[in-house]
Amino acid sequence: MSESVVAPPNTRFTLTPHLQQAERTVAFIRELYGTQEFVPLHAPVFVGNEKAYLAECIDSTFVSYVGKFVERFEKAVMDYTGAKYAVACSSGTAALHMALHVGGVKPGDLVLMPALTFVATANAVRYCQADPLFIDTDRTTLGFDMAQLTDYLSTSTERRSDGVYDKATGRRISACLPVHLFGHVSRLDELVTLCAEHGVTLIEDSAEAMGSFFKGRHAGTFGQIGVFSFNGNKTITTGGGGMVITDDEAVAKRIRHITTTAKVPHRWEFFHDELGYNYRLTNVNAAIGVGQMEQLDRYITSKRSIAARYAAFFSNGPMRHFAEPADCRSNYWLNAILLADRTERDAFLDYANDNGVMSRPAWTLMNKLPMYSHCPALSVEGAQWLEDRLVNIPSSPIV
Numbered sequence: 001m002s003e004s005v006v007a008p009p010n011t012r013f014t015l016t017p018h019l020q021q022a023e024r025t026v027a028f029i030r031e032l033y034g035t036q037e038f039v040p041l042h043a044p045v046f047v048g049n050e051k052a053y054l055a056e057c058i059d060s061t062f063v064s065y066v067g068k069f070v071e072r073f074e075k076a077v078m079d080y081t082g083a084k085y086a087v088a089c090s091s092g093t094a095a096l097h098m099a100l101h102v103g104g105v106k107p108g109d110l111v112l113m114p115a116l117t118f119v120a121t122a123n124a125v126r127y128c129q130a131d132p133l134f135i136d137t138d139r140t141t142l143g144f145d146m147a148q149l150t151d152y153l154s155t156s157t158e159r160r161s162d163g164v165y166d167k168a169t170g171r172r173i174s175a176c177l178p179v180h181l182f183g184h185v186s187r188l189d190e191l192v193t194l195c196a197e198h199g200v201t202l203i204e205d206s207a208e209a210m211g212s213f214f215k216g217r218h219a220g221t222f223g224q225i226g227v228f229s230f231n232g233n234k235t236i237t238t239g240g241g242g243m244v245i246t247d248d249e250a251v252a253k254r255i256r257h258i259t260t261t262a263k264v265p266h267r268w269e270f271f272h273d274e275l276g277y278n279y280r281l282t283n284v285n286a287a288i289g290v291g292q293m294e295q296l297d298r299y300i301t302s303k304r305s306i307a308a309r310y311a312a313f314f315s316n317g318p319m320r321h322f323a324e325p326a327d328c329r330s331n332y333w334l335n336a337i338l339l340a341d342r343t344e345r346d347a348f349l350d351y352a353n354d355n356g357v358m359s360r361p362a363w364t365l366m367n368k369l370p371m372y373s374h375c376p377a378l379s380v381e382g383a384q385w386l387e388d389r390l391v392n393i394p395s396s397p398i399v
């Protein structure tokens with residue numbers, strides 16, 4: 001027989017070692033979620049009072065920016081996080097924009113933020129007409145590379161009467177914006193001290209960290225302002241929505257004011273005393289949020305037990321499950337695993353997604369996106385290492 005008529009090998013029996021791992025992982029995820037159907041990355045769960053509250057909201061006719069569910073939702077988040085003030089916004093991005101704007105970020109400033117994050121973090125900086133200064137990510141905590149940040153602030157900046165300036169560009173650094181990736185919170189005590197020492201305002205992008213704690217304190221309460229997202233894929237959702245939390249009454253008041261078009265309260269007159277935004281959360285969305293907050297602890301318990309099962313499954317394989325960092329009680333918003341390199345990452349992603357188990361890589365680093373490629377950046381080696389290897393796997397709560 002000539003070589004040309006030999007049947008092609010059956011790919012099922014020629015799985016490379018990394019595809020064998022992918023196959024085992026996909027089977028495990030199907031068993032975990034008890035389904036042979038499509039497994040989403042993170043699906044919202046509505047098992048509480050959400051529908052009843054929505055009906056109540058509609059019946060009340062207060063469906064827009066005014067209504068008791070907005071107040072109840074803000075109160076629920078304040079009670080849960082321990083923050084003194086909360087202002088519900090139309091999205092996490094809008095909340096971030098307001099946090100930076102009211103937190104003092106001015107046109108031309110620089111904001112210290114990780115290169116490895118969702119694009120909304122950088123976009124909010126740009127909405128203030130400022131630019132990000134990209135910092136590296138620690139491979140073990142997923143937070144800032146603290147050694148790099150400390151070294152940068154002590155050797156490459158100078159204090160002037162109105163703040164701290166980057167020596168290389170002569171631009172003011174007005175805020176430091178850590179991101180608690182996938183719900184993991186790390187070394188916030190050190191970051192608070194570092195920012196205080198250098199006169200930089202700390203604002204936390206806690207969009208992914210509702211229900212996460214560091215040393216017993218809720219994420220978002222360490223900085224001057226913290227921000228949450230309630231997008232449909234988050235631990236709790238309002239459909240779309242976000243929130244700013246703070247202990248500073250003046251900050252909360254100003255954010256409340258400018259998110260409602262900066263209208264000066266009056267029975268009939270329309271007078272707006274500065275540039276404002278239409279950024280408030282509607283009562284409809286907040287009604288869902290109140291129902292979701294009542295379920296938050298249940299979701300976290302489930303998500304943490306799913307993370308424990310993943311940790312056990314990956315403990316003896318070549319892929320590594322990402323555990324919460326020291327002193328953090330994570331919500332495990334999205335479980336993350338590390339593969340050997342980008343080739344294995346892509347092979348895993350192809351296999352899992354082809355087989356109906358939704359998985360995705362970390363985001364492309366911000367400094368590689370066209371609109372941010374000119375922005376100043378320190379070495380982002382750790383972030384690149386993570387981009388090449390990290391994969392998020394299904395993490396919806398099972399309740």
Ligand SMILES: Cc1ncc(COP(=O)(O)O)c(C=O)c1O
Nearest residue numbers: 091092093118120207229230231
């Ligand atoms: C880290 C991070 N920042 C900001 C946001 C923006 O939130 P939203 O989608 O609610 O605007 C998200 C989520 O989408 C996020 O993951």
